Amino acid sequence: MNPTLPIAIIGAGPVGLAAAAHLTERKQPFIVLESGSTVASAIESWQHVKLFSTWQYNLDRAAQRLLESQDEAGDVQWERPRATQLPTGRELIDAYLAPLAAHPAIAPHLRVRHRVTAITRASITGGSFDKTRTTNREAQPFLVRLTAPNGEGELLARAVIDATGTWHSPNPAGRSGIPAIGEAAAREQATVTAPLPDPLGAERARFAGKRILILGSGHSAATTLIALGRLRQHEPSTEILWGIRGVADANRLYGGGAADELPARGQLGVSLRRLVDSGAATLLEGVAVTTLTVEASNAPHPLTVGLADGRTLHVDLLVPATGFRPNHSITSELRLALDDPTEAPIALGSLIAPEFHSCGTVPAHGAEALTHPERNFYVVGAKSYGRAPTFLLATGYEQVRSIAAELSGDGEAARAVHLSLPQTGVCSA
Known part of the structure; x- marks a missing residue:
């Protein structure tokens, strides 16, 4: 394969930009394709949320080295955030990701508003080369089809790093992994919200004084519940219902508390327990949702939620904090090996199974665990974890460090994976 072809990085979020930084250090040509109008467009959707991990876990080392390098005048333009501070999504963008994307080593290779719609192999002789073709397959470049402001286009790449994440593929509110009957209509009528709404900021009027059902038992649910609890202090008529699909297990619902090595994550559980114990x-x-019915405009509450056990709930809004899943539709012509339960790369599936692992117990892993039968194609970041909710940015940074080494021919560095993560707390709670 032509070594001058770029490595295509799909997604300009934290992990995609970290991949660009590592490839820059290794002097490998690359291009970053971002579907949004800005970098980290998914984080823009939850910019009001404060992360429970401090800056020390949210900065990639190669990216730091790039940002701390001197310009032509010998000046350092970037100020590193305080390691122990907890950033919001907005601060993560403004203080780190936007400066990284604007760096002269990355900016010329970044394309925003470029949405990848398909990835396949392209025959170097110009003929057809679909998923069924095996002979000399690894020698063919990747063909990346995309839509851009000036129309559809294609480019060739010698490797592809898929860092598109899962934000745009939320799990449904319905039970057993499928949408509830009527869920699509409820979403169209805006009685079902985004997974991480902003009830204390831009969406305050939408939530104040309403009866709200938050569905889910993860950190997204806890974040929204606590925000609504604060809203209720000023708007006492706001009614908060927290629906979980199983039976309450205090350890799983409220996490590690004071024993958590990430204090903000522990405090999240403490605050959540206080919210429930106080009756707020x-x-x-x-709460296994089977039907969602949008009522007439004059109904007291516009959404009726039908449950599998026969109960019905009448609410104004439903917040589906039910997690996310990967969307592999753009890679249907590639040969992927995915773990059935998690939809993660098959070698990674058993390492991240949420029934057995928290984010602190997942071992360090890199290119070797992320390989597919389609050589030089990698899924990284949150999408690499499939349906498992245990991902931390630091894990993604180590993934792309290893992959950049592998694509540069440094197999020894690719296999030498190291990661230090908090050991306590239950990330899925």
Whole structure:
């Protein structure tokens, strides 16, 4: 394969930009394709949320080295955030990702508003080369089809790093992994919200004084519940229902508390327990949603939620904090090996199974665990974890460091994976 072809990085979020930084250090040609109008466009959607991990876990080392390098005048333009501070999504962009994307080593290779719609192999002789073709397959470049402001286009790449994440593929509110009957209509009528709404900021009027059902038992649910609890202090008529699909397990619901090595994550659970114990939020168990019915405009509450056990809930809004799943539609012509339960790369699936692992117990892994039968194609970041909710940015940074080494021919560095993560707390709670 032509070594001058670029490595295509799909997604300009934290992990995609970290991949660009590592490839820059190794002097490998690359191009970054971002579907949004700005870098980290998914984070823009939850910019109001404060991360529970401090800056020390959110900065990639190669990216730091790039940002701390001197310009032609010998000046350092970037100020490193304080390691122990907790950034919001907005601060993560403004203080780190936007400066990284604007760096002269990355900016010329970044393309925003470029949405990848398909990835396949392209025959170097100009003929057809689909998923069924095996002979000399690894020698063929990748063909990346995309839509851009000036129309559809294609480019060739010698490797592809898929860092598109899962934000745009939320799990449905319905039970057993499928949408509830009527869920599509409820979303169209805006009675079902985004996974991480902003009830204390831009969406305050939408939530104040309303009856709201938050569905889910993860950190997204906890973040929204606590925000609504603060809103209720100023708008006492706001009613908060917290629906979980199973039976309450305090250790899983509220996490590690004071024992958590990430104090903000522990405090999240403490605050959540206080919210429920005080009666500000009502905890409902066994909330398996089967139907969502949008009522007439004059109904007291516009959404009726039908449950598998026969109960019905009448609410104004449903917040589906039910997690995310990967969308592999753009790679249907590639040969992927995915773990069935998690939809992660098959070698990674058993390492991240949420029934057995928290984000602190997943071992360090890199290119070797992320390989597919389609050589030189990698899924990284949150998408590499499939349906598992245990991902941390630091894990993604080590993934792309190893992959950049592998694509540069440095197999020894690619295999030497190291990662130091917090050991306590239950990330999925």
